[in-house]
Amino acid sequence: MDYNEGNSILKITFQTGAVYLYYDVPEMIYIGLRQARSKGKYFNRYIAQQYPFDRVG
Numbered sequence: 001m002d003y004n005e006g007n008s009i010l011k012i013t014f015q016t017g018a019v020y021l022y023y024d025v026p027e028m029i030y031i032g033l034r035q036a037r038s039k040g041k042y043f044n045r046y047i048a049q050q051y052p053f054d055r056v057g
Contacts, residue, residue, distance in 0.1 A: 001034070003027070005027060007023075008025050008027070009023055009025070010029075010033075018057065019055070019056050019057030020056065021053060032046065
């Protein structure tokens with residue numbers, strides 16, 4: 001998981017090896033994901049289907 005503050009892009013590599021870029025993600029959402037006990041639950045609630053994305057790998 002990586003976050004680019006300059007352009008608000010969140011890069012996530014899933015356990016399957018798939019890599020996605022999520023655009024326009026606020027920094028607070030990224031911080032919340034980093035601090036979440038269950039990253040999967042947090043991702044599903046606050047990121048999935050909330051922000052535009054591309055699969056890049």
